[in-house]
Amino acid sequence: MTASENRQPTATRTFPPDFLWGTATAAYQIEGAAREGGRTPSIWDTFSHTPGKVFEGHTGDVAVDHYHRFPEDVRLMSELGLGAYRFSVSWSRVQPTGRGPAVQQGLDFYRRLVDELLAAGITPALTLYHWDLPQDLEDAGGWPERATAGRFAEYTALVADALGDRVKHWITLNEPWCSAFLGYASGVHAPGRTNPVAALQAAHHLNLGHGLAVQALRAALPGEALVTVSLNLHEVRPLTSSAEDREAARRIDAVGNRIWLGPMLEGAYPEDLFTDTAHLTDWSFVRGGDTATAHQPLDLLAVNYYTPTVVAHGAEGDVVPQEDGHGQSEHSPWAGSEGVAFYRAPGERTAMNWAVDADALYDLLTRTAARYPGLPLVVSENGAAYEDEIGPDGTVHDPERAAYVHAHLDAVHRAITDGADVRGYFLWSLLDNFEWSYGYAKRFGAIHVDYDTLKRTPKSSAHWYSCVARTGELRPPGRD
Secondary structure, eight states: OOHHHHHOOOSOEEOOTTOEEEEEOOHHHHOOOTTSTTOOOBHHHHHHTSTTSSGGGOOSSSTTOHHHHHHHHHHHHHHTTOOEEEEEOOHHHHSTTSSSSOOHHHHHHHHHHHHHHHHTTOEEEEEEESSOOBHHHHHTTOTTSTHHHHHHHHHHHHHHHHHTTTOOEEEEEEOHHIIIIIHHTSOSSTTOOOOHHHHHHHHHHHHHHHHHHHHHHHHHSOTTOEEEEEEOOOOEEESSSSHHHHHHHHHHHIIIIIHHHIIIIISSOOHHHHHHTTTTOOOTTOOTTHHHHHOOOOSOEEEEOSSOEEEEOOOTTOOOOBOSSSOOOSSOSSTTOTTOEEEOOSSOBOTTOOBOOHHHHHHHHHHHHHHSTTOOEEEEEEOOOOOOOOOTTSOOOOHHHHHHHHHHHHHHHHHHHTTOOEEEEEEEOSBOOOOGGGTTSOOOOSEEEOTTTOOEEEOHHHHHHHHHHHHOEEOOTTOO
C-alpha cells in the first residue's frame, strides 16, 4: 500500500477558481477515418498493419470514429461539465506527405471540432504532434534526420494559420521520449526501429523541432496564446540507497528527463548524458546554435505522469530486470544505459501492471517547480487502465479509477499548497481507445466505448470527476 493510500484524506480540498479541468485524447487513438479527406498513412498506420506489432492485429483504421462522431463527444464533455479538451492534430490528415500546402479538408475537420468546443464553452488545447509522423517523412529517414525538424515547423505554421484565431493553448510535442526511444531504440512503438544511435539523433531533432515550432507559433499567434510542450518526466527512484543504485537513477534521469529539460529549458544538454552515451555517438549531429533554438521561452510546462520508475545497478554481463512499464523488447529504450535494472514499484497495480503511487506525482511537481521557479505547470495527462465492463443495468462502475484519480488530484492539491504553481489537470483519457501496441485491450477512458457498436457510456468515475470539475472541490469518491 502506498503512502497516499494510507493517507485516505476525507477533508474537502478546494482548487483555485481558475484551475483548468479537462480531459485528453490523441488523433490516431480515436479519429479513425484513416483514408478519408486526403489523409495518408502515418507511421502508426504502417506499424499497426505490420503483423506482430500490435495486440491481435488491431489498428486505428476506425478507432472510435471520433472523426464522424465528434459532435456527440463534445456534447458528452459538455454534459460532464469539463472546461477544457486536449486533442492532437493528425499531421498526415493536414499535410499528407509532410511537405507542401495543407489539405483544407483536413484542416476543416479541426475547424469544425474547435468551433463545436467553443460553442459548448470548452477550451481547446491543441497538441501538434502525438507520435503520428507521416509515413512519407519516415521513408525519408524520420526523426533521426535533421530535415524532419524543419518539416515540423512548416506543418506547425499551417495549423497555426488555420486555427490561431480560435485556439489559445498550444502544445508542440507529446512525450518526445516515447517518440525517440520507444520508436527508434526498443521498437515497441512506431516506426519500430531498434537503433540506439538513431534514437539519440531523433531526440535531438525533436528538441530542435520543438524550438522551431515555438518560433513558428510565436510568429503566427496573437500575444495571449500559451505555448508549451508535454513531457512524460520520469519520477526516477533508486531501489536502494546504495551509491550504485543512485548512480543508476542519475543515468536514467539524464536520458529520460534532462535530455529534454536541458535543451528546452536551460539551453544545453547535460554533460553527463554525453559521457553516458560516448560509446554510442560523439553527438556530432548537434550543430552550433541548435540548443539555443530548442531553448525557446515557454508559458508553462505540461507534465504527464502515471507511475514511478524504480531502478538499480545491473552488474556487467548479467541479465537484468527490465520492468520499466514500456513494453517488452529485446532492445532497451534507455540508450547508453542498457545495463540498468528496472523494477516495478510496490503496491496496487493498474491493468497496465503499473504501480499506483500518487506521492510520486507530488514529488515530481514540487521538484520541477523548485527547479524552474516562475514557470507554471499543468498536468496534461494522468489516468489509469482497468478491466471495465458494462453491468446488467447498462452502467459501468469503475471505483478503482475514481480512487486513482482522487489520490492523484489530492497530490496535485498538496503540491499547490506547498508552492507549486499548477494551473490545470487533464484526465487521460476521454474515451476508451486504441492504446498503441496494446490495441483495444486496455481501457483508459472516462467514457466506455463498445467497440462493436461504438456506443459511448460515461463510467461512474466520469460522473465523479464531473462533480469535481464543476465545483473545483475534491471530495473522496462515494461522498455526496
